[in-house]
Amino acid sequence: MEITIIGNGNMAQAIISGLVKSSHQIQVVGRSLEKLEALKKQIPQITICELDKAYDITNQNIIFCVKPYNLTEVGAKLTGTANTLYSVLAGTTIQSLSQNISSKSYVRAMPNVSAKFCKSMTTLTGDENIKKEAIDIFNCIGQTLWVDTQNELDIATAVAGSGPAFLAHVADGIIEGAINAGLKKEDAITLTTALFDGFTPLLEDDEPKDIIKKVMSPNGTTQAGYDYLVKNKVKDKISQTIQTAYDRALELAKS
Ligand SMILES: NC(=O)c1ccc[n+]([C@@H]2O[C@H](COP(=O)([O-])OP(=O)(O)OC[C@H]3O[C@@H](n4cnc5c(N)ncnc54)[C@H](OP(=O)(O)O)[C@@H]3O)[C@@H](O)[C@H]2O)c1
Secondary structure: OEEEEEOOOHHHHHHHHHHOOOOOEEEEEEOOHHHHHHHHHHOOOOEEEEOOOOEEOOOOEEEEOOOHHHHHHHHOOEEOOEEEEEEOOOOOOHHHHHHHOOEEEEEEEEOOHHHHHOOEEEEEEEOHHHHHHHHHHHHOOEEEEEOOOHHHHHHHHHHHHOHHHHHHHHHHHHHHHHHHHOOOHHHHHHHHHHHHHHHHHHHHHOOHHHHHHHHOOOOOHHHHHHHHHHHOOHHHHHHHHHHHHHHHHHHHHHO
């Protein structure tokens, strides 16, 4: 399938890096020819096109990858009616997409930057008639989950869209703690990276509370660190982080 990506920023580049490994043909449309040419040097399989005053999207399958506040400005330059519009814009409803860009079908997609390594967790919702096609496309960059409502997608945005930033904050804390205790920086990074890698199968196998039980012995080292987390209500703070990110998606949807 021919897919046109509009926007060439962080998320677009992560999606493109994943999608070119499949058989899709990728065209990237952006406002800076210089940036597009630099991207083509990195990923020669793509074709590029500068978005100047107007761009005809008739019958195209678009993955729309600009910031939510650029929707009106970029939408005004798109002429014709697309075949499908997949939007990755956080907190931007299908109603407001359809007011700005004409398409036969709309799907909201919430991938994450792990798309670059074909490890994105992408949540999808929208027109059921293209559900299978949407899942097939985004399965090329990792796993997908189709949800029934845009509200669920906004919650998923906080979890899996923003999630890499939240986990990076945790990783940063672990690395900093290890360095402060006297470990070499590169060793602290090696340990933390392997820790995250080995954690996924544990989480697939057990609930978090059971993993904690298996690691912790009474009065041991884990217990000492875990008690500190509990005393400082770190779980509540993380839970509140998800709520705060979700609240922001709701605010964006209203604005
Ligand atoms: N980053 C993430 O982890 C993540 C995860 C899930 C969803 N998202 C969603 O992905 C979208 C893009 O985020 P991002 O992190 O990739 O942002 P970004 O790196 O800033 O990229 C935004 C892109 O939009 C382009 N753009 C802005 N105004 C434009 C205009 N008037 N005409 C043409 N192109 C224009 C920018 O062009 P220039 O390069 O020329 O400035 C840039 O390529 C957002 O809606 C966000 O909600 C992001």
